[in-house]
Amino acid sequence: MINISQLLDEIKSSPYNEIVISTPHTGKITFADIKEGDCVLGPQGIWKHQPGTQLATLERERNFKPIFAPDKGEISLVHKKLEGLFAEAGTELVVLRHMLTRDEVQRMILQKALHLFRAPERAKYYFTPEADKKIRASETRTMTVRNGMELFIMSRMKREVPLHYSGPEGVIYEIYFKYNANLEIGAPLIGVCSPAHLPVIQDMIARVQTEWFEKTE
Amino acid sequence: MDNTAHKLLIANRGEIALRIINACGKLNLSFTAVYTAEDAASGHVQLARAKGGEKSLFRISSYHDANELMAVADEAGCTAIHPGYGFFAEDFRFARRVAKRDRKLLFIAPSWKIIRELGDKINTKRLARSLNVPTVPGSDRPIYDEMEADRIAKTIFEFQEQQDITHPLVLVKASAGGGGMGIEEVYDPDQFRSVFRRIRNYAMRQFKDEGVLIEQRITNFNHLEVQIVSDRTGGNPVHFGTRNCTIQSTGLQKRIEVAPGFAPDVLDYTFDAAKVLSDIVDYSLTMARNVGYDNVGTWEWIVTRKGQPFLMEVNTRIQVENGVSARIARIRGKGDIDLIAEQIRLGLGQNLGYTQDDITFEGVGIEYRLIAEDPENSFTPWVGRIEHFQWDNAPWLTLLTHVPQAEPYEIPVEFDPNLALAIVWGKDLEQARQRGLQFLHSLQLTGQNASGEKLKSNAAFLATNTESILRF
Numbered sequence: 256m257i258n259i260s261q262l263l264d265e266i267k268s269s270p271y272n273e274i275v276i277s278t279p280h281t282g283k284i285t286f287a288d289i290k291e292g293d294c295v296l297g298p299q300g301i302w303k304h305q306p307g308t309q310l311a312t313l314e315r316e317r318n319f320k321p322i323f324a325p326d327k328g329e330i331s332l333v334h335k336k337l338e339g340l341f342a343e344a345g346t347e348l349v350v351l352r353h354m355l356t357r358d359e360v361q362r363m364i365l366q367k368a369l370h371l372f373r374a375p376e377r378a379k380y381y382f383t384p385e386a387d388k389k390i391r392a393s394e395t396r397t398m399t400v401r402n403g404m405e406l407f408i409m410s411r412m413k414r415e416v417p418l419h420y421s422g423p424e425g426v427i428y429e430i431y432f433k434y435n436a437n438l439e440i441g442a443p444l445i446g447v448c449s450p451a452h453l454p455v456i457q458d459m460i461a462r463v464q465t466e467w468f469e470k471t472e
Numbered sequence: 473m474d475n476t477a478h479k480l481l482i483a484n485r486g487e488i489a490l491r492i493i494n495a496c497g498k499l500n501l502s503f504t505a506v507y508t509a510e511d512a513a514s515g516h517v518q519l520a521r522a523k524g525g526e527k528s529l530f531r532i533s534s535y536h537d538a539n540e541l542m543a544v545a546d547e548a549g550c551t552a553i554h555p556g557y558g559f560f561a562e563d564f565r566f567a568r569r570v571a572k573r574d575r576k577l578l579f580i581a582p583s584w585k586i587i588r589e590l591g592d593k594i595n596t597k598r599l600a601r602s603l604n605v606p607t608v609p610g611s612d613r614p615i616y617d618e619m620e621a622d623r624i625a626k627t628i629f630e631f632q633e634q635q636d637i638t639h640p641l642v643l644v645k646a647s648a649g650g651g652g653m654g655i656e657e658v659y660d661p662d663q664f665r666s667v668f669r670r671i672r673n674y675a676m677r678q679f680k681d682e683g684v685l686i687e688q689r690i691t692n693f694n695h696l697e698v699q700i701v702s703d704r705t706g707g708n709p710v711h712f713g714t715r716n717c718t719i720q721s722t723g724l725q726k727r728i729e730v731a732p733g734f735a736p737d738v739l740d741y742t743f744d745a746a747k748v749l750s751d752i753v754d755y756s757l758t759m760a761r762n763v764g765y766d767n768v769g770t771w772e773w774i775v776t777r778k779g780q781p782f783l784m785e786v787n788t789r790i791q792v793e794n795g796v797s798a799r800i801a802r803i804r805g806k807g808d809i810d811l812i813a814e815q816i817r818l819g820l821g822q823n824l825g826y827t828q829d830d831i832t833f834e835g836v837g838i839e840y841r842l843i844a845e846d847p848e849n850s851f852t853p854w855v856g857r858i859e860h861f862q863w864d865n866a867p868w869l870t871l872l873t874h875v876p877q878a879e880p881y882e883i884p885v886e887f888d889p890n891l892a893l894a895i896v897w898g899k900d901l902e903q904a905r906q907r908g909l910q911f912l913h914s915l916q917l918t919g920q921n922a923s924g925e926k927l928k929s930n931a932a933f934l935a936t937n938t939e940s941i942l943r944f
Contacts, residue, residue, distance in 0.1 A: 280534075
């Protein structure tokens with residue numbers, strides 16, 4: 256059994272995350288009016304439809320791509336020397352210090368409480384078409400999985416093999432992977448919660464909701 | 473020859489990028505290479521650092537992103553792009569964009585109209601049929617509709633039964649696929665629909681197009697190729713002989729290529745093998761002349777046990793196995809031919825400078841594709857860390873690899889686990905075979921993966937199959 260109080264205390268002792276923002280592709284960099292120590296916002300609104308604070312613009316093939324802060328935080332480093340230069344893909348632009356939100360803490364704790372089914376290999380993962388349809392069509396957290404069920408397609412070097420779920424029967428509570436992205440070996444794919452375990456999980460969530468206060472910066 | 477006015481962007485990775493860098497060296501041509509984060513340890517990155525001049529290496533987000541390549545080409549001052557194979561090779565939209573943008577670049581490939589015409593297997597089939605070049609029975613356009621697919625499959629099954637074929641087979645393949653990926657065969661008409669659906673879903677995921685081709689699966693055949701080379705005039709294509717690529721993995725991926733395509737002087741065939749070779753060369757040149765083919769390309773053929781050739785497709789690009797044809801070719805008696813350098817030289821606009829009569833062939837070449845895979849387990853790719861990779865050098869051996877020998881190398885899972893190409897030359901088939909085995913036996917290749925399992929390679933598979941080279 257997980258000691259929720261101890262876990263929360265651990266997280267509280269270091270409630271920050273460092274977020275590095277790099278160029279997604281090549282292009283010429285123009286920084287927005289930002290400096291170290293500024294507080295920036297992540298995407299806002301009910302559907303996260305308003306982008307975060309703009310940090311820079313990347314121009315490539317006459318297209319201007321704004322680069323926004325992916326999350327709330329305080330700017331701890333800006334690589335101003337890159338201003339006006341052509342940058343390679345993956346060049347570090349800005350570093351943010353981000354205070355963990357309630358949702359993030361909840362996700363961290365859930366990762367410890369749920370049964371995680373992990374990637375057996377470094378590969379890309381997809382749900383099987385049947386599972387994919389069910390997950391898309393139904394409400395979240397209603398799809399039940401059983402031990403031995405064919406649930407995923409594992410794709411490496413364009414070669415695909417079926418992957419069977421192994422673990423306790425339960426609902427898919429969290430999905431941790433995205434299509435078309437490579438996952439490291441051992442990375443969690445889904446978090447499964449058995450019906451018997453559900454009240455415990457809901458209890459934990461309630462604890463986080465009441466005990467974690469988000470700092471407003 | 474003055475190439476100082478040009479600079480070549482190498483829009484590819486691994487072993488082909490290495491070969492293009494080396495060809496640039498021969499042509500005294502400056503270049504720019506690109507790489508992604510996964511490839512930081514690849515040999516092509518190291519060679520580009522060692523041999524490149526100013527602005528000769530850029531990290532990009534993906535080899536599949538055209539904007540990345542154009543942006544780097546402009547930044548580095550490139551005037552031409554070499555697509556290598558895979559990625560943007562055979563992509564006529566990319567070729568057209570390169571040729572039509574404000575800052576125009578030369579595309580080292582046939583012109584985009586030819587790529588469009590021949591890059592499409594189905595269009596090629598229609599063109600071949602119009603020139604009386606033989607093709608495989610089946611659909612000559614992509615099929616999206618299940619009912620229609622079912623009808624075509626039924627016709628092909630019936631056709632084979634009428635011809636007294638005891639085990640009729642239908643081949644289902646992704647129309648947009650290539651390189652042997654996304655192909656399945658059907659032996660039971662009742663299974664056809666489920667295979668069709670599976671391939672259609674696979675094609676959608678991997679190639680973003682659901683189109684599927686359905687044709688007769690011809691078993692018991694040899695896979696031959698004709699290497700065509702032509703300059704920008706398109707008027708006088710020449711051939712660099714034939715290759716036999718019959719030895720493949722279960723997934724229809726080539727593993728051993730031999731030039732020339734048959735050896736009628738030392739082996740017995742049930743048909744006139746010399747005539748088949750000269751026929752497929754003639755058919756290929758006829759088509760090349762008809763479309764005004766203006767760079768290097770390969771015409772791929774299957775030859776049945778009765779000696780009937782069928783055109784399968786045209787690859788409008790340089791192929792992996794070009795080196796084995798170059799190895800046995802001589803121009804005005806001179807060897808050491810580099811078809812990639814020829815491709816670049818002609819692509820930049822120079823004239824061919826020789827005719828078919830100047831090209832001769834000597835001996836037999838064998839190319840082995842050394843791959844980290846498990847042939848005993850349907851050629852499953854093996855991923856892990858290579859710790860030791862060594863072989864005995866010989867004057868008759870050319871080894872091309874992007875795997876560094878000085879330090880361990882982690883095979884990236886994003887790409888095929890090709891480790892090396894070994895090209896062996898012998899004055900005749902017997903000597904080539906012996907040297908091939910000598911090379912394979914000298915090979916030292918070890919490593920392990922995350923769970924501590926030993927490296928698996930296809931070296932034993934290559935050695936076993938060396939015996940049956942060029943035998944039908």
